Amino acid sequence: MRIAVVGGGVVGVTTAWELNRRGHDVMVLERHDRAGNETSKGNAAQRSYGVVYPWADPAMVFKALPWLVKQDGPLKMRVPPSLETLRFMLSTLRYAWSPGLFGLNRRAMLRLGIHSRERFLALEDELDLPFDGQHRGLLHLASTPAALDGYQEVHRLLAELGIPSRVLTPDQVREAEPGMVGDGPLYGALSYDTDGTGDCHLFSRELAQACERAGVDFRYNVEVESLEADPDRVRALAIRGVDGQLERICGDVFVVSAGCWSGQLVKPLGLDLPIYPVKGYSLTATLTDSARAPTSTIHDDNYKVVSTRLGDRLRATGFVELTDFNRDIPDARLATIRKSVESRFPGCADLDTAETWTGFRPMTPDGPAIIGKGPRENLFLNTGHGTFGWTLSAGSASVIADVIEGSTPAVCLDAFRPGRFSE
Ligand SMILES: Cc1cc2nc3c(=O)[nH]c(=O)nc-3n(C[C@H](O)[C@H](O)[C@H](O)COP(=O)(O)OP(=O)(O)OC[C@H]3O[C@@H](n4cnc5c(N)ncnc54)[C@H](O)[C@@H]3O)c2cc1C
Numbered sequence: 459m460r461i462a463v464v465g466g467g468v469v470g471v472t473t474a475w476e477l478n479r480r481g482h483d484v485m486v487l488e489r490h491d492r493a494g495n496e497t498s499k500g501n502a503a504q505r506s507y508g509v510v511y512p513w514a515d516p517a518m519v520f521k522a523l524p525w526l527v528k529q530d531g532p533l534k535m536r537v538p539p540s541l542e543t544l545r546f547m548l549s550t551l552r553y554a555w556s557p558g559l560f561g562l563n564r565r566a567m568l569r570l571g572i573h574s575r576e577r578f579l580a581l582e583d584e585l586d587l588p589f590d591g592q593h594r595g596l597l598h599l600a601s602t603p604a605a606l607d608g609y610q611e612v613h614r615l616l617a618e619l620g621i622p623s624r625v626l627t628p629d630q631v632r633e634a635e636p637g638m639v640g641d642g643p644l645y646g647a648l649s650y651d652t653d654g655t656g657d658c659h660l661f662s663r664e665l666a667q668a669c670e671r672a673g674v675d676f677r678y679n680v681e682v683e684s685l686e687a688d689p690d691r692v693r694a695l696a697i698r699g700v701d702g703q704l705e706r707i708c709g710d711v712f713v714v715s716a717g718c719w720s721g722q723l724v725k726p727l728g729l730d731l732p733i734y735p736v737k738g739y740s741l742t743a744t745l746t747d748s749a750r751a752p753t754s755t756i757h758d759d760n761y762k763v764v765s766t767r768l769g770d771r772l773r774a775t776g777f778v779e780l781t782d783f784n785r786d787i788p789d790a791r792l793a794t795i796r797k798s799v800e801s802r803f804p805g806c807a808d809l810d811t812a813e814t815w816t817g818f819r820p821m822t823p824d825g826p827a828i829i830g831k832g833p834r835e836n837l838f839l840n841t842g843h844g845t846f847g848w849t850l851s852a853g854s855a856s857v858i859a860d861v862i863e864g865s866t867p868a869v870c871l872d873a874f875r876p877g878r879f880s881e
Contacts, residue, residue, distance in 0.1 A: 459710040461862070462487060462695055464682045464723065468498040468662045469847055470715035472855035473840050475581070475665055477713075478674050480859055485675040485707065486666070487682050487697055494662025497717050500740040500815030501848055502764040502775035504755045505578065505654035506596055507571035508621045510846045512563040512825025513736075514553035530794045532762035534779040543780045546734040549823035549879075563826050566873035567846070568619050573869045574853025575652065581852055587664040590769040591656030594754040597631065598650070599802075601643040601760035609648035622651040637750040642760055642801035655755045657768050658848040680705075685712065685837070687727055692837045711862055713838045717820040718783075720828075720841040729833040730879050733842045735818030737779040739791045741799075743772050743812035751806035763798035772807045774799050778819075787816050819844045822879075829854050829874040830861055838862055839876050 459482050463470045466488030474484045490496065525531035535543065553559060582591065600606035609625055616623045626647045632638055634649065670676055680697045686706070687693060694706040714720050721731040745751050748770065755766040763776040776795045796809045821844040822828060828842040840858040843850055857867040 459483070461485070461711040461713060462707050462709040463713045463715055464695065465715040465717060465720075465841075466490065466493040466662070466666060466676065466678070467496055467715065467717050467847070468494055468658050468851045469717070469840055469843060469854065470713075471662050471666050471669065472851040473713055473715055473858055474674050475669050476855040476859045477862070478669055478672050480863065484669070485677060485709070486669075487677050487680050487695065487707065489679065489681045491678050492663060493666035493676070494659045497817040497820060498662050498848065499659045500742065500773070500817055501658050502740065502755075503655050503657055503766040503768055503773045503848070504596060504764060505575070505593075505656055505849045506650065506755075506846070507575040507849055508568070508616055508623060508650035508653050509596065509598070510567040510571045510849060512560055512567065513821055513844055514550045514560065514824045516554045516560055519551065519554055529790070530761060530797070532777055534777060534781070536781040536784075539780065540782050542734065542782060546732065546823055547780070549732060553824035559824065563824060563873045564615075565619065566870065567826055567850075568621065570850055570853045570857070570869050572619070572621065573856065574850050575654075577852035577856050578654070585665070585668050587661060587668065589657045589661035589664055590771075591654065591661065592754065593652065593654035596650040596653035596755045596757070597626070597635065598648045598757045599631070599759055600645045600647055601758070603645050605759050606646045609646075612648060616650075624649045624651065635752055635756065637752060637803050637806060638756070639750070640800060640802045640804045642758065642798075653755070655766050655768065656848075682716070682723065685723060685727060687834050687837075690835055692834050711836045711838065713840060713858065713862070714832065715840045717841060718818050720820070720839065724832060724837070724839070727833045727837070729876060731828060731839070731842060731876070732823055732879055733820045733828075734780070734823070735783055736821040736844070737781055737784065737816060737818055738775060738777050739787060739795065740773055740775040740815045741792060741795055741809060741812035742815070743807035743809050745770050745772055745807050747806055750803055752803060756802065758798045758802055760801070761794055761798035763795050765799055765803065772799070774809075783818065785816055787814050820847065821845070824878070826873045827854060828876045829858055830871055830876050832876055
């Protein structure tokens with residue numbers, strides 16, 4: 459089949475790779491001049507297959523309120539919020555308070571995480587891409603005794619699904635991460651032993667090049683303006699290049715993987731995808747003392763900041779901010795991220811000269827991504843991956859390829875069905 463994929467982020471590129479290796483004739487349309495240049499660029503670099511969970515978490519609703527007003531709190535919202543923010547928050551509350559939904563969605567996401575890990579390992583075996591990728595585990599630190607108690611429940615859930623994890627004492631944490639000599643409070647950690655890391659931007663670019671060598675046609679610097687459709691089928695994509703010329707791209711099948719911008723493409727076809735851009739920030743610094751740096755990826759629950767080792771660099775990431783598409787990077791946010799790193803790994807990197815970045819998680823109000831058939835028989839969606847698009851990219855590419863080919867997907871996709879927001 460001739461298949462056009464809209465979006466050259468990590469999700470679009472992995473989808474293109476999976477479809478190409480199954481023998482399809484694939485084209486990717488991307489408005490940037492390279493792959494992985496939007497949300498896939500500066501993320502926290504975790505392939506956290508064991509840590510995927512829905513955004514609409516009933517336990518978070520009351521915890522989140524004090525975070526909004528605390529100076530260092532991880533959750534921020536513009537005051538007054540826009541209509542889009544309010545709509546998104548109300549919808550989130552509705553899902554958070556739907557009895558049993560969080561647990562079902564969490565299990566569905568974890569099953570996709572398990573599959574994604576398998577697909578990543580196969581891909582890395584096959585292609586050997588340089589993207590500072592590792593599978594050395596992930597630590598969720600406990601900065602209070604209550605946090606450590608809470609990890610026992612997670613540990614039991616992971617065991618039920620066959621995902622290896624261990625509850626560690628502070629000494630075991632320091633043994634695993636000898637560079638952690640800072641004075642941040644530490645009562646232990648939950649270790650996700652089979653999780654991984656990797657530079658999502660580098661991976662997207664390297665995989666895009668591997669795809670091109672295998673025959674995938676990448677059209678950069680083009681904006682997909684609309685999907686031209688009959689009542690049954692999409693006929694073509696209308697795209698505009700930098701020269702302002704309009705062009706039509708025909709195909710047998712169309713896949714939308716346009717991250718935060720997916721909703722506006724499919725809305726004219728009658729499908730509502732309430733994807734909201736949840737903002738976050740990162741710092742990337744060259745290590746000055748690698749012995750003092752994390753060996754893998756550390757979630758500091760004190761500041762809700764993630765610090766990840768990427769070769770000879772440190773990536774530190776934080777904040778969940780509801781301010782629509784606003785690309786400002788306030789100093790106060792960066793100061794909090796630096797404070798977290800210094801409280802755990804003092805002196806590991808020169809954080810003052812770090813590269814700074816902001817991006818938007820393509821978040822659905824309930825949490826699971828949107829994976830499946832769209833509102834026309836030859837239109838498919840792999841988008842709305844929120845906080846976990848890097849982690850779930852390889853798995854979601856595999857299951858959307860199954861759906862496109864009409865075979866039973868390797869993972870049940872009920873929780874990810876595109877039509878759920880209007881049910
Ligand atoms: C601060 C932060 C930390 C994160 N940390 C992690 C993490 O540690 N682990 C993890 O798994 N995930 C993480 N994420 C989430 C992850 O980065 C995203 O889920 C993932 O990058 C989404 O990939 P995507 O391909 O769907 O979207 P994008 O990377 O945004 O790609 C979509 C692409 O579509 C293109 N596009 C859109 N509309 C059009 C159009 N009309 N025409 C042409 N091109 C178009 C865009 O230019 C873009 O390149 C984090 C996100 C943030 C913001």
